[in-house]
Amino acid sequence: MLNKHSKIEKNSILMLVCVVIAISVGGLIEIVPLFRVETTIEPIKGIRPYTPLELAGQDIYIREGCYGCHSQQIRPLRDEVERYGHYSLAAESMYDHPFQWGSKRTGPDLARVGGKYSDDWHVGHMINPQEFVPESIMPSYSAMESRDANLVDIGAHLATLKLVGVPYTDSMIENAYDDAMTQAQEGNSESESALFERYGKNINIRNFDGKKGVVSELDAIIAYLQVLGTMANLKDYDPDILIKETSPE
Amino acid sequence: MIQDDKDKHIDEFSGIETTGHEWDGIKELNNPSPRWWVWLFIVTIVWAIGYWYVYPAWPTFSGDGFRGGTQGRINWTQYKQLEESQNEILSRRAENLEQFQKNSIEDVMKHPQLFAFAVAGGKSAFKENCAGCHGSGAAGARGYPNLNDDDWLWGGSIENIYLTIKYGIRTDNPKTRASTMPSFKGMQEEDLKQIAAYVMSLSKGWRYTAEGKTKYEQMCLFCHGQDGVGNPSLGAANISDSIWLHVEDSNPGIVSQIENPKHGVMPAWEGRLDDATIKQLAIYVHSLGGGE
Incomplete structure (x- = not known):
């Protein structure tokens, strides 16, 4: 059998049929x-x-290559769950394009970093990480402070x-700029309630960097x-659900 | 060229059959793939089918099945595996943790074994959750209190430490303590300087003016108290000692705090950490040396 390959190699139709079969098997198993x-x-x-x-924050996260050192996926392993909290669910990253799961943990996993530190801490830590964590090797990102x-x-x-399936509505798209400005500047209750109406109640509306005027x-x-993992x-999550009846919203 | 089995082309030099092709005098030996490699290839295919049968593998077309996928013959899931490995450690801890549920913190602290358990557990939780702001050794940083000393903004009793960790300071939690220092922006600069001078006198014994003291008593005394000893129930700092959290202990530093007060935020850990862990953390922090 092993030396019969010359038959396939000398018959282009037979070769074509075999190629189609090989690719179909791979495709059926891996792609379908x-x-x-x-x-x-x-x-x-x-x-x-x-x-x-x-x-816009995720764009910066990607631009600065944060994923090079920080993963965003808590695996269902005892030591990870002990340290970072509940393991990540597929649903939690279904609107991430691209995914920020990562596989390199020079720094800690960030899948549930939301709410763990205060805004002030993040400001100080971005500008000079070693001020809070002397043993850290994270570089300073102080340029973000002064950039819009x-x-x-x-x-x-x-x-x-x-287009790729994230359920943004037309009114979300239309008001995107205003919503971003609203979220970074507390105080305008009218536009805040519009923001809540569009995205739900679970939104942090704060002046995150503590500076008034510009959205940096x-x-x-x-x-x-601050929203990661929150x-x-x-x-309500029950890991024992064996049969799923409803599809996610 | 068509190769015929009866008409084999043998390479003269190696004695191995060739494919019969010739390019500029170069021929290709027709060596078969090594047998061990071929068998390994077949074994991996068999292995894959077996793995597919035993373990969860594919999403199903209908969306039925465990988490919408094939279930696998032995019903193994990584979630069950996690649960089992957690159960093992939880059952070891359960004996002590039960005591944390039943007893008040004070009673736990009187019990040597439970106290040691709490300090050890608190230390490990502190490293992961608290060290980011308060430092690995709890020495704090500018704006983040040192937990080793006996200066407490919101009280250093075990009960107060527990409340601060659980509900946070100035958070969204409904039970958080949240009072803030008002801004005195717009006051005369001269008055501000005189108040600051009086505040400096409290810790350093420097000279101050009678106006400064009067202004202090009118505007600051209610929270910071006679002689600036502070009021933990309002989070009003003791300004009669040498410990300064947000500003330099200088006249301009104090003036800037009166005009634009800085306020720390302590996250609420309720919901993120379970109650037993919060109790352990409170006991650990209390044990660092400054607990009241």
Whole structure:
């Protein structure tokens, strides 16, 4: 059998048929199941798309290569759950494009960093990480303090994400810029309630970097970090659900 | 060229059959793939089928099945595995943790074994959750209190430490303690300087003016108290000692705090950490040396 390959190599039709069979087997096994991968996403409440400001923060996270040192996935292993909290669910990153799971942990995992530190701490830590954690090797990101967050085309960014399946509504896209400005500046109750209406109650509206007037990159990245891992309603999560009846919202 | 089994092309040099092709005098030996490699290849395919049968593998088309996927013959899941490995350690801890549920913190602290357990557990939880702001050795940083000394903004009793950890300071938690120092922006600069001078006199014994003292008593005394000893129930700092959290202990530093007060935020840990862990943390922090 092993020396019969010359028959295939000298008959182009036979070769073609064999190639199609080989690729079909690989495709059926590896690609076709992925078309239904959304059935494995847990039906958990609370997951919403990122607000425009948080999304601008994620853009900065990606631009600065934070994923090079920080993962965003707590694996279901005892030591990870002991340290970082409840293991990450697929539903928690279903609106991430691209995923920030990562595989390199020079720094700690950030999947549940939201609410763990105060905004002030994040500001000081971004500017000079060693002030709080002397043994840290994280570089300073002080430039973010004085740079305006890039919100000019944030509506277009939402529209693009909608194309790939993130459920942004037309009013979210239309009001993206205003929503971002609202979230970073407390005080305007009218636009705040509009923001709540669009994205739900679970939104941090604060002046994240502590400076009034401009919405800086620090505002955006801290808004993003403070929401990580806080959306899912984990109290309702039952790991023993064996049969899933409803699909996630 | 067509190769025929009866018409084999043998390479003269190596004695091995060739494919029969020739390019500029170079021929290709027709060596078969090594047998061990071929068998290994077949074994991996068999292994994959077996793995697919035994373990969860594919999402199902209907969305039925465990977490919407195939279940696997032995019903293994990583979540069950996690639960089992956690159960093992939880059952070891349960004996002590039960005592934490039943007893007040004071009673736990009187019990040597439980106290040692709490300090050890608190220390490890502190490293992960608290060291970011308060430092690995709890020495704090500018704006983040040192927990080793006996200066407490919100009280250093075990009960107060427990409340601060559980509900935080100035957080969204409904039970948080949240009072803030008002801003005195707009006051005459001269008055501010005189108040600051009086405040400095409290810790350093420097000279001050009678106006400064009067202004202090009018505006600051209610929270910071006679002689600046502070009021933990309001989070009003003791300003008669040499410990300064947010500003330099200088006249301009104090003036800036009166005009634009800085306030620390302590996150609420309720919901993120369980009650037993919070109790352990409170006992650990209390044991660092400054507990009242």
